[in-house]
Structure formats: C-alpha cells, structure tokens
Amino acid sequence: MTVTTSAEAPIPVGEVSRLIGGWIDRLGAVWVEGQITQLNRRPGSGVVFLTLRDPARDVSLRVTCYRAVFDQVADLVREGARVVVFGKPSWYAARGELSLRATEIRAVGMGELLVRLERLKRELAAEGLFAADRKRRLPFLPGCVGLVTGRASAAERDVLENARLRWPAVRFAVRNVAVQGVHAVSQVVAAVRELDEDPAVEVIVVARGGGSVEDLLPFSDEELVRAVAACVTPVVSAIGHEPDAPLLDLVADLRASTPTDAAKRVVPDVREELARVGQLRDRARRCVEARLDREERGLAGIRSRPALAEPYGLVEGRGAELADLVGRSRRALGHLLDRARADVEHTRARVVALSPAATLRRGYAVLQRQDGAAVRAPDEVAEGDELRARVAEGTFTVKVSGA
Template structure:
C-alpha cells in the first residue's frame, strides 16, 4: 500500500512545520477589520478577532493593554492592525501577532502618537527620576486652560470647596486646534519666568483623539519637561491618555481629580494639626513627669545619700585646707617682713649717710669730688662739708699731718 514506509508525524510536528512555513512565507502586513471577541487580560495581553463581511482572523497583541485603553478599543470598532501571521501550535490555529493597532480613519494620528511617545520615552522624558514632587500644600496654583470650558469650573469648584481662600491664578489658553499647543507651551514658560506658582495645572475636558491632539504635540511636551515648577496634567476623562500625561510630574484622571489630588481639605488639615498639637503636649507632659519621677527616686536612693555625705565631707576638708593655707601664707608674710626690716637696718648701717649720724662728715671740693687726702686740699680753697642733718661751706686755712 502506498505510504506504508513513509515517516509518521505527531500533531505537534505538523503544527510546527506549518508554523515554520508561515514564518518564512509571510512578511509583516496591515490588516483592516472590525474588532470582535475582545479580551484584555490582566497580564497586559489583548486578544481579539478581526472580521469583515465574510471572514474572520484571530489576533493577539502582547503587552498592548495600555495602547488599546488609550485608543478606547471596543468591540465593533473598525481598526487597522499591523503584524505578522503565525501559527499557535497548541491549537493548530493561525493568528495575527499585532505590533501596532490604530482606529480606521484616524490611523495617521495614532501612529504619530505612538512614534512620538516612543521617541520621548527613549530620551528619558517619562522617567520617574526626573519628575518633581508636587507640594503638599501649594500656596499658589496656576491653571492653564480655556476660560470657556467645564474643566476650569470643575477644578475651581472642588479646589475652593476643599480649601476656601486658596490663591488660584487662571492663565487662559486655547485647548483645541492647531494654534493650541504653541499657546499652551508659551503659557507654561511665562509662569516659569514670573515664578508665579508653586504648581501648574494643565487641563481640559474630554473629547475625541483629534480634540485632544494639542496635548500630544512635541512643543507642549518639551515645555512641560523644561518647567521648573511641577506640572499636573488633567486632560480628558480617566480613559484618555496623552503625551502630556506621560511627561507631566503628576497625571490626574480628570480636572476634578486634579483638585482632589493637589488641594488638601482645610478642615481635615486643621483636625490633623490640632490632633498633632494635642499629642505633642501629652507627650511632653508625660516625659516631664517621667523625668521628675526619676529625679525624685534618685534623690531618695542610697547612692545619692552616700554621695551627699561624701560631698559634705569634702566640703569640710576643703574648708580646713583653706584655713591652713591662709595661716601658712600669713606666717610667710610675717617672716618676709622681719627679714626685710633686718636688711634695711644693715643697709642703713653701712650707708655713708648712716656714718654721718655718728659724728663724721663728708668734705667735697668745688668740683663735687670728695676730699679724701691732703693732696686734695689747698689752703684758701672753699669746700662743702656734709654732716648728718645738713651741710655748710668752709675755707681751708692750712694743712698738716695728724699728730
């Protein structure tokens, strides 16, 4: 019989062969169709069926949950999906492995969104490390939005209800149309130059992808990234995601949500402060009482009493030592005075003037030199005679040797 000696394949082998044929035969391609059987798995993968009037094709978008949520993918929606045909071996089914998906008719905008998002992400503009913290209680809030939209009304209503009297500056700017993105970017730069706020809220209400497109423009993304002041992006509804949301320091789901996120409730804040003050007083009093009790217990302890006795003994010993030192010093002074008196007496005794008191005199010539020899005395010479209590002048009448 024909084929008796042919190779026998398992089902897995056959499916693998078909998968290899698919992988080699088909290049990535665009497929358009209507979405059906849509499932967004918690793993982040998206499963669906693409169909037209007469056929259907299974499709899987690995990790595409965020993109599909941003574009509001739903059943019955017509889309364009770009991907590669492949075989899912366990079931023997072929499917489209999606790489990019966009709404039919708005494909160019969605593609621009994905391309800009990827480029800015690679630059690091979405990194959490570069995002600035929003102040806990901003004193000045600048709101950049249209004065005609509901977004401003919602933000003001919630903010002032939570914290009456809060300083809010409104910076008008268009939020739709081709001129909107440059105007919004310039508003951010003006606020930064004037240092006119502690936080900036960039907001508008919901709308279609085209309506929200100014918030997907690169010029606005750059202005947000360059802002020194923290920027909160509150654009559209909770399911709407824009480039501004990714670049901003904080994303709020709605304008009202932005107010709730950055403006604390005054009454709750006041209660917290009062509660903290009360706990602080209670803690301080408790610590004071504990310290006082420890001191009292220490004063009553034997160690403290022994220390007190030792201190008294040391004080008495110090008093005795001081008294002894004073007595010794007084005796030393008396001895020094007596020694000084003796020395002065000796000096007086040996002083030439002390000799004069014993009847001697000092004779000096006209030049003031002492006449100590007959050679120094000339008859007729006037001399000065110094005695113990004064001096007088005399004349030499004659000279002669002692008898």
C-alpha cells in the same frame, strides 16, 4: 487547470483539496480590510489567531500571524477595531480551511492616528521624558497657582471653587486658552512657558474637562510635551479623561484624574490641617507630660536613697568609724610608747649598772698617769710618780711612795 470527472470516474476528496490548495498558492499576497470579530492570544504561544469580517457582505476570513507582528499594534487593536492586513492566502488541506497568514497589520482611521501617537510615546519615553526620577514634588502650600484652561469652562470653575473651599487664601494666576482646535497647542505652550517664568507661581495646573480622542489630541502634541518637560515649576495634568490618557499625563509631575482632583492635590484642606495640628499638639503635650512624669519619678527615686534621704546619718556613721579608728590608733601608739619607754628604762638601768661610775660609787678609784692612761699594774709606775686618782665624786693627785 480543468479536471474532467463523472459519476463513474470521481476524484477523491484529498485530490480536490490538493487542487484547491494549488490554485490558492498561485494567488499572491494581498491587502485585506475588515473588522476584528474574534481575537485569540494564547499565553506562551508564538502565533495569534483572529477573524476578519466584512460587515457589508457578512463574510468572515480566518487570519493567523506571528506574535511579533501583532505586538506592534497590540496596544491599539482589539475586538471590533477595523484593520488592514497584508498577507498570503493559505489552504489547510487536512480540514479544507482557507486562512490568511498576515505579515503586517495596520489600524484604520483613528487607529492609525493612535499608532502614530504610540510611536511618539515610545520615542519620548526612550529619551527619558516620562522617567519617574524626573518628577518633582508639589509644594505643600503654594502661594500662587498657575492655571491653564479654557475660558469660562467647567474645568476652570471646578479648580477655583474646590481649591478655595479647601484653602481660602490660595491665589491663582489664570491663563485662558483654546483647549482644542488648531490654535490650542500654541496657546497652551505659550501660557505654560509664561507661568513657568513667573517666580511667584509655584505650581502649574493644565486643566480640561475631558472629551473625545480627537478633542484631546493637542495635549499629546510633541511641542507641548517637550515644553512641559522643560519647565522648572512642577506641572499638574488634569485633563479629566481616563480611558485614553494624553501624553501630557505622562510627562507631567502629577496626573490628576479630574480638575476637581487637581484642586485637592494642589492645596491642602484647611480643616484637615487644623485637625492635624491639633493632633500633633495633643501628641506633643502627652509626650512632654510623660517625660515630666518619668523625670519626677526618677527624682523621687533618687531622693529616697539613703545618701540623699539621710545624708547626716551617713556622715555621722563615718564620723563614729573615724573616731573609733583614731582611738585605736592612739591606744596602739600609747602601747608602743610605753613599751619603748620600758625598753629604754631597762637599757638605762643596765647601762648604769655596768658603767664605771657605778663601780666608783662602791669605793673604787681609777689611777691615771699624767698622759691619761689608766694604771693597771704596779710595774707601770715608779716611786715618786704623781698619779691622778678618779673617784665617784671627782679627782685628786697622789704620789707613789713605794712599789
């Protein structure tokens, strides 16, 4: 569309901006490649702002995208990274700025490889292979340590020397394999499985001295990750590469920062253990001595009590109390017996005084008929009856001569 203008008939700035926006709107979505020079992710904002630069032509283009679009590559893309962006050019008429609204972002070169590794990482994590509850504790003092590493490598030397310095009696079952290249995965997997099947091996160390991202790719291979996850024997990953940890670090039961660190984690230090044993022995001795001292003080306190310090004194005191009680009981019983005796004598005296025998002793006699009945009146007998007379000293027979 052609616009006719002149010095006498110019068009307003807003009209020019509107026309430019119309021309840009007719341009469809395009794929754009460039290097990220500025990256702005504002907290809480749903939009991410970045700037793409063409280093060859020194041209920059402002790019905006939704946070959900950027989050798909957020772990792999940072300032300085090369990316390919699919988006539609947009003209902001108020400020006269051209930008690109992106709907997809892809990493280029190594970034694309990292994206694939990130996707594999998420898949394996979703299966639970990296879960913390799957991690097994290492044995305190393994009898035999399996070591998978490169032949005559610095990693092998570091593990063997540092482990033997810490615990000279440690034994190793070393499997030398290729740690990079096309044969690395198959050889490492075979060595890990062989050591896992050996009942003498109690822990397996996979060691490499670090390297570039490309060199460490075998240790992020899915086959190796699944082989380590299936191991019964605890596995220690000692790749020695901090910035970009391979997937082996995530599935292993323990991740060591370097091969030297792996040697320190696998076997204890004999000097430290001897010192710890000495400390425990001293603590045990102090505990036993403190217990003995406490028990001795307790026994001394018990022995100082009167019941044990003077046991006969307590018995003698009780004996005196018992003797006093016996005396009191005897006196009480004597008093009771004397009183009872006096009562009996008094009663006996009364009985004697009131008895017929006493009356007879005063000269009286009792006359009884032949049937034993006492004669109380003269008319109870007749002349010529024989009666028995009872006196104090006996009886005799009398005959009635007259009434």
